[in-house]
Amino acid sequence: MFGIGSTELLVILVVALVVLGPKSLATISRSLGKAMGEFRRVSTDFQRTLNAEAAQEEEEARRKKAAEKAAKVAAEAEAAKADRLERSASGETAATEPAPTPETPVADAAPSTAAPRPEAAAEAAASPASSGPSASSPxxxxxxxxxxxxxxxxxxxxxxxxxxxxxxxxxxxx
Incomplete structure (x- = not known):
């Protein structure tokens, strides 16, 4: 307890008994015990409050991180959708892009970097413009x-x- 050995504590108690007397020593030790108990309760309550606040901050950080991740996934999905629309408007077909599987979300599907086949370009040039982007499909x-x-x-x-x-x-x- 505070670095006081058992012999030193015994000496302090004997001196207190001689100076204060047996009646007042009992009341002082009782009030000292109550004060120590109250101090422990307050310190435990303070520690619980600090732990609860730390847990709440961690939960808020997790929620914020999850929201940022969801926003990032949504932005990637929008970018992939815009990319597909741009490719379909420019004459490329959806056949050049790998279809997303149930295991792979649309946002994670990598766009294809394969160049269109020369035959498809020739077909697109030979077909009338009114037939749309589907004319360039193989x-x-x-x-x-x-x-x-x-x-x-x-x-x-x-x-x-x-x-x-x-x-x-x-x-x-x-």
Whole structure:
């Protein structure tokens, strides 16, 4: 306790007994014990308050970090979306970009850096401008096959309904 040995404590108690007397020594020791107990309660309460405030600050820091991370992921998703829109507007197809898997979020999908094939560029130059960005897709791609199937179905429906201009002739507008 305070660096006082047992013999030194015994000497202090004997001196206090002689100076103060047995009755007042009992009341003083009782009040000293109460004061020590109160001091311990106050110090424990103070320590708990400090720990609670530190935990609250850590929680706020975690929430802020999580919010920043969510904002970063959202910004990356928006950038990827804008990149895809820009590529589709410039004539590149979605077939050149890897599709996101369930394990990989859209924001984490890396954009493709592969250059368009020369055949696709030649097809785009040879096709009319009204056919849109889908004209630059390779003929053997699944996107081109699905597009051709959809066009054929649209033309068949247009012929059944007796419409004058199928979708391919008027730039894809019905």
């Amino acid at each position: 003929a053997d791609s699944p996107l081109a096959a699905a597009l051709a199937k959809t066009r054929a179905e649209a033309e068949a429906v247009a012929q059944q309904n007796g419409e004058a201009a199928p979708a391919a002739e008027n730039g894809g507008k019905a």
